[in-house]
Amino acid sequence: MIKINEIFYDLEGEGKNSGYPTLFIRVTGCNLRCKWCDTKYAYYKGKNYSIKFLANKINKNPYRFVNITGGEPLLYKKKIKELLKAVKNDKFITIETNGSISIKDIKVDMISMDLKLPSSGENEKMLFENLHLLSEKDQLKLVIGSFQDMQYAKKILEKYKTKASVIAQPVYKKFAFEKIKKFILKNKLNWKFSIQLHKIKS
Numbered sequence: 001m002i003k004i005n006e007i008f009y010d011l012e013g014e015g016k017n018s019g020y021p022t023l024f025i026r027v028t029g030c031n032l033r034c035k036w037c038d039t040k041y042a043y044y045k046g047k048n049y050s051i052k053f054l055a056n057k058i059n060k061n062p063y064r065f066v067n068i069t070g071g072e073p074l075l076y077k078k079k080i081k082e083l084l085k086a087v088k089n090d091k092f093i094t095i096e097t098n099g100s101i102s103i104k105d106i107k108v109d110m111i112s113m114d115l116k117l118p119s120s121g122e123n124e125k126m127l128f129e130n131l132h133l134l135s136e137k138d139q140l141k142l143v144i145g146s147f148q149d150m151q152y153a154k155k156i157l158e159k160y161k162t163k164a165s166v167i168a169q170p171v172y173k174k175f176a177f178e179k180i181k182k183f184i185l186k187n188k189l190n191w192k193f194s195i196q197l198h199k200i201k202s
Contacts, residue, residue, distance in 0.1 A: 002076050002083070003028040004049050005042040007057065012065060014194055015112055015139050015167050017094065022065040025054065030072045032098050034120040036145060036171045042071040051079060055086035058093075067112075069096035077101070084108060100125045103133050111138040113164070117152055119145030119171065128156070134164035142191070145171040150183045166191045 005028045012022045026039070028046030058066050066087075073080050074097050084107065087093060094110045097103060100122075103111055113130060116122045120143070134140060140162055142153045150168075157166065168184065168191045170177050177195065184191050 001048040003046040005046040020065045021063045023061040024067045027071040027073050032122045059088045065092050067094045074101040114141050117149035128160045131160040131162040134162050136163045138164040140164040142168045167194050169194045
């Protein structure tokens, strides 16, 4: 059984698969407490579902893209690996993880990992070895809330090289995207700028 906070359909709001219709499975529980977290409701509330139920939900959903998010999915690492084995090959599975738990032996189409920055209050809990484990197919997300965050991320990524695509995005309504653009261009960084589409209201 895995404790699940919610299961829903939406457009992917960030990263390389932004804009695609996606089945989201949000697990309950997280080992971090980021200051700007927008899913605090997933810390404790949820319902237990079997691996069989979740695999069936994934396999029968009409869309190719599936995002297993949280909370923190790798708190259920053994069970998540069982779930992945039961999923059909025609589905593109992304696992969202906060970067504090080893991603070793997680075989999935894409790992979407955070590098927590100083404004989150949790940057000291990162497992930097994970940066070396990410591959070209994966993505590393930088949620930026200050100029210090960008300086910190640049320094860490110079020290710990990663093959993953680096996605830089501002904390919603807390930091200007223009500042991120200028920092990327000034420092000649191969970061991709992104905004969180799911935060935009018409």
